[in-house]
Amino acid sequence: MTRDKPIDIDWTCELAKQLYNIDGELKRTFLDINDKGHLVLKINGDSIDLYDLAKRTGFPGFYIRVLSLIKSNMDRVYETFTEAMKKYNYRGALYPVFPLKVNSEKIVIDLIYNYGSKYGWGFNVTSSAEIDLISEYADREPRILVLDGFKTEKTIERLEKFRERGWKVIVDIENVYDAKLMDRFRDYDIGLRIKFMSRGKGPWKGSAGLDSKFGLSIYTLDKLLSKYDWIYDKAVMLHTHPGSQIYDLETIRKYLVESANLFRELKSYGLERMEYIDFGGGLPYPYHESRLETRIENMASPNYGLVEYVEEIMKALVNESKDHPNIIFEGGRFIVASHRIVISKVLTYKSYEIFVDEEPSNTRFEELRKINDLDTLEKWLKFMLDRLEYEMNNCTYSIVDRQELEFEYGLLEKAVTRKVRELLSNGEKIDDLLKKHKLLKDFMTKPTHRFYAVLSVFAHIPDKLIVNQYFQVIPLQRLNEKPDVLAVISDLTCDSMGEYGEFYTTVKNNSLPQVIFANVDNKIIAIKGRMLHLKGIPLHLPRENEDYYIAILDTGAYQDNLSMNHNSLGKFSEVIIDYENGKLDIRIVKNPQDRYID
Secondary structure (H helix, E strand, C coil): CCCCCCCCCCCCHHHHHHHCCCCCCCHHHCEEECCCCCEEEEECCEEEEHHHHHHHHCCCEEEEEEHHHHHHHHHHHHHHHHHHHHHCCCCCCEEEEEECCCCCCHHHHHHHHHHHHHHCCEEEECCHHHHHHCHHHCCCCCCEEEECCCCCHHHHHHHHHHHHCCCEEEEEECCHHHHHHHCCCCCCEEEEEECCCCCCCCCCHHHCCCCCCCCECHHHHHHHHHHCCCHHHHEEEEECCCCCCCCCHHHHHHHHHHHHHHHHHHHHCCCCCCCEEECCCCCCCCCCCCCCCCCCCCCCCCCCCHHHHHHHHHHHHHHHCCCCCEEEECCHHHHHHHHEEEEEEEEEEEECCCCCCCCCCCCCCHHHHHCCCHHHHHHHHHHHHHHHHHHHCCCCCCHHHHHHHHHHHHHHHHHHHHHHHHHHHCCCCHHHHHHHCHHHHHHHHCCCEEEEECCCHHHHCCHHHHHCCCCCEEECCCCCCCCCEEEEEECCCCCCCCEECCEEECECCCCCCCEEECCCCCCEEEEECCCEEECCEEECCCCCCCCEEEEECCCCCCHHHHCCCHHHCCCCEEEEEEEECCEEEEEEECCCCCCCCC
16 A cells, blocks of 8 residues: 655654553553553553563453452542541541442452452442342341342342341332332341432433433322331431433532432431431543543543532532532442553554556646635535445446446545645644534544454443443554554454444643644644544554454453353453552453464
């Protein structure tokens, strides 16, 4: 393939950190780029070259589970609450719990229980099956255990051994059925799961509002209290849930204030034994840490973090309630999202549509050379695309005609992309391109290549399909080189949905030109000081005989539990990394059901 001349910019590893968003508050603590341009994992002063690790395993695709990241996130949560409680003279205690719906892998559950001993880390369960997953801990050090969701008599019976052995077991009542069921189990402490009045936002907005799937209305609660007056004596916890990934600080503040106010009102209504408040989920994990823009459709970049979240909890409870209830913290996504990284080898690549090697001749698009502004260029491009689309819809072509149409389309994309770059270099404003010329903007941010990787979107990042979740992609090598093209990652399934190409880019270096273009296809890969949504991922064209790897970050929350078995590909083998007794421990665990190794 013919390569264009390199852009006049000194590409550095520091620029790569910004482009691939590993310079944020969280990711910079465990990811870096070494002098070879390889992505490295940092753990307690040690560095692991992930490209070298991938070559050493021999796996074309695998998971890296970094258990020490779960530990550090647990530490971070507890320390943040401890500092905030001191600051606000808060008298209540913290009781963290891990919701098993977030990740029910045994290695994760064991770590949460064992490492969480110093914090009293308990569990949140939603089914009999999840209770069975932690049954082996019933005879060990007791913790707090919260049961919500649909439940049966057998579900409650499974909890009995925990309660008998000193665990603090709290069972949610969130509908009339639950109250009727728990009328037969009056020895249990009760949580009242109450609906928010205000509507939710984002993919999980159905969790809040009077029409939400979860919780009691106050009207229904009043009826239940009249019928089951024992609830007054057994209700010890208020449980609310605004939905996952509340990305806006003002929105989460509103939910926290409503919850704190509700706790106070319930106590004054006669529920005097209430001593715990569980705010449910809502704390967002920053899949993208830019904070430059929050209102993007898949909630990649929240405008606040853990510290602000905890501060808002403190202020809400101190201002709204004279009592300082014990706080039950769920936040499972924040605890485990970062610990699993998907590694995938690129097998081959091809053009996304038509990417031609030839250069446009001076005569083919002669009128293009006369265009000197974006307005005229967009009108001309629309005319050309409409004409080509009309001709392509003819349905019957000779081989020669078909080849000519494809060739012209490929040349058109190449010529227009270069023209946009030329106009921007000659004084046309990038703001005009972004705000006034959607067709040109889409043209400049769409992919030119498709990389086939050892991957299943259905198995490894199913939330891409379910809620259009954003995941950060970064190559393992050549990070000291500017990316060549915008590319979509295609998996090994037979499904057209098995692709991933979302990329949000932010570069803040003031010494850079306003716009940064890819080396080969001239697509825009970054605009200084802006968040830019690309429809392709900035990657390098693999060299001959090069093993080119990509990493998909932050796949440790929900993806294990939601994994699908499309085309019977299943899950990967794993590399388990931990830091124990002052030493780095790396274990390679081959999955007998790994169908990617063959």
